[in-house]
Amino acid sequence: MADVLAFAEQRDGAVRGVARESVSAAARIAPGLGAQVHALVLGAPGIGAAAADLGRFGAAVVYAAEHPALADYNAEGYAAVVADQVRSSGYAAVIFPATTLGKDLAPRVAALLDVPLAGDVTGLEVAGGALTALRPVYAGKAFAQVRLHATPALVTIRPNVFQPVESPAAGAVETFTPAVEPGNWKVRLVERKAAGEGALDVSEATVVVCGGRGMKDPSNWALLEALRDAIGDGAALGASRAVVDAGWRPHGEQVGQTGKTVAPKLYIAVGISGAIQHLAGMRTSKTIVAVNKDPDAPIFNVADYGVVGDLFAVLPRLTEEVKALKAKG
Amino acid sequence: MDVIVCVKRVPDSEARIRIGEGAAAIDPTGVKFIMSPYDEYAVEAALRTKEAAGSGEVTLVTLGDEASQETLRAGLAMGADRAVLLAGKPTQDGLATAKALAAELAGSPAALILFGVKAADGDQQQVGPMTATLLGLPCATGVGSFEVKGDSVVCHREVEGGVEVLELRLPAVLTITKGVYDPRYASLKGIMAAKKKPLEQKAAATGDSRLTVEKLAYPPERAPGRIVGQGPDAAAELVRLLREEANAL
Ligand SMILES: Cc1cc2nc3c(=O)[nH]c(=O)nc-3n(C[C@H](O)[C@H](O)[C@H](O)COP(=O)(O)OP(=O)(O)OC[C@H]3O[C@@H](n4cnc5c(N)ncnc54)[C@H](O)[C@@H]3O)c2cc1C
Ligand SMILES: Nc1ncnc2c1ncn2[C@@H]1O[C@H](COP(=O)(O)O)[C@@H](O)[C@H]1O
Numbered sequence: 163m164a165d166v167l168a169f170a171e172q173r174d175g176a177v178r179g180v181a182r183e184s185v186s187a188a189a190r191i192a193p194g195l196g197a198q199v200h201a202l203v204l205g206a207p208g209i210g211a212a213a214a215d216l217g218r219f220g221a222a223v224v225y226a227a228e229h230p231a232l233a234d235y236n237a238e239g240y241a242a243v244v245a246d247q248v249r250s251s252g253y254a255a256v257i258f259p260a261t262t263l264g265k266d267l268a269p270r271v272a273a274l275l276d277v278p279l280a281g282d283v284t285g286l287e288v289a290g291g292a293l294t295a296l297r298p299v300y301a302g303k304a305f306a307q308v309r310l311h312a313t314p315a316l317v318t319i320r321p322n323v324f325q326p327v328e329s330p331a332a333g334a335v336e337t338f339t340p341a342v343e344p345g346n347w348k349v350r351l352v353e354r355k356a357a358g359e360g361a362l363d364v365s366e367a368t369v370v371v372c373g374g375r376g377m378k379d380p381s382n383w384a385l386l387e388a389l390r391d392a393i394g395d396g397a398a399l400g401a402s403r404a405v406v407d408a409g410w411r412p413h414g415e416q417v418g419q420t421g422k423t424v425a426p427k428l429y430i431a432v433g434i435s436g437a438i439q440h441l442a443g444m445r446t447s448k449t450i451v452a453v454n455k456d457p458d459a460p461i462f463n464v465a466d467y468g469v470v471g472d473l474f475a476v477l478p479r480l481t482e483e484v485k486a487l488k489a490k491g
Numbered sequence: 492m493d494v495i496v497c498v499k500r501v502p503d504s505e506a507r508i509r510i511g512e513g514a515a516a517i518d519p520t521g522v523k524f525i526m527s528p529y530d531e532y533a534v535e536a537a538l539r540t541k542e543a544a545g546s547g548e549v550t551l552v553t554l555g556d557e558a559s560q561e562t563l564r565a566g567l568a569m570g571a572d573r574a575v576l577l578a579g580k581p582t583q584d585g586l587a588t589a590k591a592l593a594a595e596l597a598g599s600p601a602a603l604i605l606f607g608v609k610a611a612d613g614d615q616q617q618v619g620p621m622t623a624t625l626l627g628l629p630c631a632t633g634v635g636s637f638e639v640k641g642d643s644v645v646c647h648r649e650v651e652g653g654v655e656v657l658e659l660r661l662p663a664v665l666t667i668t669k670g671v672y673d674p675r676y677a678s679l680k681g682i683m684a685a686k687k688k689p690l691e692q693k694a695a696a697t698g699d700s701r702l703t704v705e706k707l708a709y710p711p712e713r714a715p716g717r718i719v720g721q722g723p724d725a726a727a728e729l730v731r732l733l734r735e736e737a738n739a740l
Contacts, residue, residue: 237620237630262650262651265616266633269585269618269620269624270624273586273620273622273624273625276586277586278585278586278587278700278701278702279615279702280615280702281585281617282614282615294705297614299613300611300614301504303507303508304707304708305708305710306583306613306706307704307708308583309705310701310702311701311702348629348659349629349631349660350657350659351657352657353655353656354653354654354655354656355654355656356652357652357654362652363651363652365651366651369740393740413635413649413670414654419504419611420528420529420668428739428740438505442504445710445713448739449733449737449739450713451733457718462718463716464713464716465716466714466716466717466737467716467719467737468718468719469719469729471721472722475722476722478723479726479727480729480730482726483726483730484740486730487730487740
């Protein structure tokens with residue numbers, strides 16, 4: 163029986179958290195397919211060792227394609243190597259993360275292999291040996307259960323939805339040197355600029371503190387930064403489109419239909435009305451908190467916990483309480 | 492400089508979505524349809540590119556039904572020069588769409604082929620890079636701004652935690668996100684002129700869809716939430732609930 167392949171994303175030589183999610187998602191569907199889980203990581207020499215840990219999450223084999231030219235993501239190089247691996251091992255399914263990288267890479271691999279792709283899926287099921295995927299459509303206003311009529315079935319999975327689960331497997335690392343020809347690539351990475359002192363990206367955060375027009379002025383973001391810092395590791399700032407359009411915050415922070423899709427453990431919406439296009443980007447968050455002075459604001463319809471009140475009074479207290487909680491441990 | 496833009500007709504983002512009979516598609520009755528917002532950014536980017544070059548044509552291409560003519564006319568009213576309607580039924584299988592587009596675009600002299608980063612109906616985010624791969628053209632996704640320099644194009648794209656600058660050899664495929672491309676409104680003159688611009692219609696070369704919708708459903712209901720309290724005094728209880736009940740802090 164054909165196995166399941168999980169693409170393991172790395173950045174700067176470190177295997178990213180989403181790689182565990184891909185492997186765990188693969189491990190979840192593998193039994194129904196009578197399959198083993200393989201992981202594939204691409205990077206500079208040494209990346210295989212960095213990925214060995216994926217065995218803990220269910221990878222029987224970790225293939226490591228090591229080449230200096232693969233240190234950074236390059237669509238042409240990566241797509242060719244992944245497609246080659248799939249062709250040579252004949253997988254039943256291939257799982258990518260629905261990250262910027264995964265959403266750039268997976269469609270190209272699909273085109274190279276001539277198989278369809280289900281993007282940004284939030285659920286995977288195997289019934290009678292066939293895989294179906296659940297994916298949000300119409301900006302999250304509906305969910306489509308889709309079937310892929312080709313082998314392998316390709317999917318990208320929404321980050322933070324498939325939680326990593328430990329399920330130890332052999333995790334044998336098999337390193338190889340793929341044939342890559344950087345000389346033929348038509349795309350050149352000129353530079354990569356980090357946004358502000360290595361701040362965590364909103365799409366990667368486990369807690370998102372999101373500010374809207376109710377914040378009144380960009381200088382008031384100090385209040386949100388204080389809350390983010392009190393929450394600590396894994397927390398990042400987000401913004402509604404209204405404040406991005408006003409130039410108060412960078413577009414990279416925008417959550418919603420024309421911004422990023424996030425599914426953190428905790429989403430705190432402050433001074434955000436909850437327009438349908440905003441909900442599109444955050445409604446699959448695990449726990450949603452809203453702070454708004456208007457008790458009829460639509461954001462309260464999706465919030466698990468709401469506080470009705472003036473955010474300028476609520477935020478400082480909330481930050482204090484979080485600090486007190488963290489101090490207790 | 493010639494630029495092609497692939498656009499799609501989708502429900503307005505404000506539209507209420509009702510699931511149709513058989514739960515395999517939405518019920519389009521009463522739904523307002525528009526050009527997908529990202530495709531509007533792409534049209535804007537194409538028009539600016541042509542304007543900067545001082546010559547060339549902007550061609551719109553869509554795969555869709557008869558009603559997609561309206562979407563094409565909207566783009567022509569913004570300032571595009573010509574439009575092509577590939578008559579057919581788009582499905583959730585982006586590769587089938589990409590094949591039809593690639594068949595139309597193969598051999599085109601256009602220097603740039605632009606897409607929206609994603610269509611605001613299926614949100615698949617795949618047709619652009621798939622089409623590029625089928626055509627053997629370089630492609631950058633999620634481009635917020637770009638500049639043509641000689642025989643290459645320099646693109647800025649947002650990635651997690653920063654911005655990437657990529658240089659692609661022309662001809663190239665770019666998928667466009669909002670970035671600097673706030674779309675212009677069509678002027679009355681533009682709307683009048685659009686009626687006379689060439690709109691060619693032909694059959695789309697779509698193969699079978701190999702990604703089928705088994706069932707469409709409304710989002711799982713979130714467990715009903717509750718108002719923890721009014722004003723700052725609710726903060727302590729909120730934090731307690733987040734720790735003890737939601738396990739979120
Ligand atoms: C095609 C399209 C795409 C879009 N994409 C996005 C997107 O990606 N992301 C997005 O966010 N939006 C998007 N929008 C815009 C969206 O429709 C809303 O306009 C936007 O989300 C509103 O932002 P907001 O909630 O910050 O502002 P508002 O709607 O103005 O809400 C401000 C809220 O703050 C509250 N408030 C004010 N003062 C206080 C106070 N002192 N204390 C507590 N509460 C206070 C108010 O009660 C109000 O509810 C899109 C729109 C369209 C048409
Ligand atoms: N039926 C279609 N006709 C023309 N272009 C399309 C069509 N479907 C998708 N596209 C293009 O591909 C982009 C991405 O779509 P998708 O992969 O479906 O999210 C869209 O923004 C359009 O530019």
